[in-house]
Amino acid sequence: MKILNKKVILDDGIFSSTTDYQKILDDIEQAVYAIEYPVGSGGFYLNGERKGNGVKPIKDAFIEKLNELGWDDERKVLNPSIRKRKIDSTIELSDGRFFGVEWETGNISSSHRAINRLQKGMLEQDLAGGILILPSREMYNYLTDRVGNFKELEPYFELMSHTNINGVLLIIEIEHDGIDPSVPSIKKGTDGRALI
Amino acid sequence: MKILNKKVILDDGIFSSTTDYQKILDDIEQAVYAIEYPVGSGGFYLNGERKGNGVKPIKDAFIEKLNELGWDDERKVLNPSIRKRKIDSTIELSDGRFFGVEWETGNISSSHRAINRLQKGMLEQDLAGGILILPSREMYNYLTDRVGNFKELEPYFELMSHTNINGVLLIIEIEHDGIDPSVPSIKKGTDGRALI
DNA sequence: TATGGATCCATA
């Protein structure tokens, strides 16, 4: 899997200048690039059937990879305030706050909620920042109809930036490495481990 | 149908002091209270089956009533900029701007998008304000699972207020008048006219 | 019971 774009929605320049933040970006890149399909292919290939691939296994693979890098998925996290926020994956920072990542697999409308969930955590000082990861519109063509995608959320980026909430908020656009008609469709319920 | 609550999310005190705004609130109240089920009962009664009632006919009845009061549903509106915004119902103001109303019937996550849609219109100066109408949690119990409801959006109200966008933004909580096991369930696809 | 999601539909 590859990263096409990292769009900065909010950045007050403070947390983004820390080494904690650099480590977070490294982890995210590593986890995205680690997602393989088929396993061992050295890349992420979809079979080209439009609306033909389920999204959950891809997300599971990413979250599992972050777990390996020391992050906590929403079931692992112990801090009560963070646990209630039900953020896909979080990591604790040197100052006791957290950083949250959402990998969007629901309907595009739930991408609006995901951004709100991250901004709410920032506004309430639990989060130093957050990242929402979305498929490109090109990748979206091969996934479950109406799932969140970068292009469809783009018209709202300016609105989402129009606030004085402190911290860093990014939206990262990802994409498959190519189409390969010989690979099977990714089905709903497939074990995410199979994609790392 | 009755109104339980009018929550002010944004109000800069300017548009909210106009007679245009008073007329808008009157129209909304009139349209909500005009929704009857069964027709002629003088109220809005649900049959008490949990998750048993479709929401579209209720919305259709409300939008049709606003049309009668001079508002434009998303298919009627002619102004190109407003038309693109796909707001459920709008009305043109004395100053050439518009006011928008969304009656939420989709998933709760789409209520986040509906608020963003209204705030975007306000930020871009097309709208002087907007209203989102949501069922109470009590009413939600009898509607399609996971539809937008006031209580579930409430934790986000403070975040939604945390911006300096000009104009008025309200969230109105509505509720049925009572339960009557003798009335039929409201089914998907039922003509909204039947509920006015 | 509460909340995030996953999926497919309708219409311009």
Place this chain on the structure above:
DNA sequence: TATGGATCCATA
């Protein structure tokens, strides 16, 4: 093709 919706599922 693009966008808002409508519905039901999974899990804590």
